Amino acid sequence: MRSCPVCQAANGETDDFCGNCASYLGWSEPSAAPAAARTGEPPATPSAEVAGPTARPPAGPAKPSGPASPTEPAAEDRATPAPTAPAPYDRGGTAGPDTPGPARPETPAGDPVVPVQPAKPVARRPVVRPVPVTEPSGGGPPCPSCGTPNLPERRFCRRCAARLTPPRHVVALPWWRTRWPFRRRVRGGSGQGLRRLLAVLVVIALAVAGFLLVPAGRALFEDTRDKLGKAAEVGPAAVTASAEVPGHPAAQAADGLSNRYWGAPGLGDSVSFTFGAPFRLVALVVHTGTSAKPEDFRHQARPVRVDLVVASADGKVHSTALTFNDKPGPQTVRLGVSDAVKATLVVRAAAGLEPGRHIALAEVEFFKRT
Secondary structure (H helix, E strand, O other): OEEOOOOOOEEOOOOOEOOOOOOEOHHHOOOHHHHHHHHOOOOOOOOHHHOOOOOOOOOOOOOOOOOOOOOOOOOOOOOOOOOOOOOOOOOOOOOOOOOOOOOOOEOOOOOEOOOOOOOOOOOOOOOOOOOOOOOOOOOOOEOOOOOOEOOOOOOEOOOOOOEOOOOOOOOOOOHHHHOOOOOOOOOOOOOHHHHHHHHHHHHHHHHHHHHHHHHHHHHHHHHHHHHHOOEEEEOOOEEEEOOOEOOEOHHHHHOOOOOOOEEEOOOOOEEEEEEEEEEEEEEEEEEEOOOOOHHHHOOOEEEEEEEEEEEEOOOOEEEEEEEOOOOOOEEEEEEEEEEEEEEEEEEEEEEOOOOOOOEEEEEEEEEEEO
């Protein structure tokens, strides 16, 4: 059995990767010395080629013990050299070629002893004591990458280190879950009641805002169109008055001439203009007095304050108080009434009204949006 050098998990002898952390198991192989001890082979000795300069042979003459090798003569046949000072060894551990040296000592077996350099000690990698584990007999879950069977508790393949349990597929969220405050991912259905309550409150708020803001929004839209669009004059189909001065009928207030006018006997009298089709009433132009000429303007009384009542096709009535300047010439009033079918002017105040004088309204012009 082999143990993982990272997480110390037990793995089989034939596994290449750890089943717990997917680390490579090739680095935790035992060294050659324990393997040689198990097989009974002698360990390899360091080579003589790594001899160092500090290695020296043992001092003293060699003992005559017969020929050291088949090619070497006996000790008594060799001439004994004269005693001389021993020469130092060179860096390779041997004497020079011309310098005689002491005889090399020999081992009892007859093999010559050569100087060697001690080898550097190399620290072995620690080998964790393997824990017994049962290899799958062929019924384990196969690897999705290489098809190798593995134990059920393994998370990585013992052959290719592929993940045996693929990550769980995450289902995409619906679009409304990607909006605040619903985009927070929760577990176990927590917060469902709060989200539903928020959704109901949002719907109610939108309904109330629509109910309150739709009329205002429509009015703003129509006013914008009135300012951006063009206006065209529209004439009434009929003109009637509650009272009139002889010689100055109500029809003269809409004849297009400013030197003729409708004469009202007093305050409270009114003139009505009826139109043939509904239209968007955007402006009203009024000429007060008897004429647009300054010298004829003050011959009669002039209306300075009137009430404008506009009736729509749907039956609604829009009332507006208008104030005019006491001077000759046209005076424009901006309005914005949709589907107007009838407009009535009621005189409330007049300038220059004295006994024997009546109120003069020269001309009234209506404009619609085109």
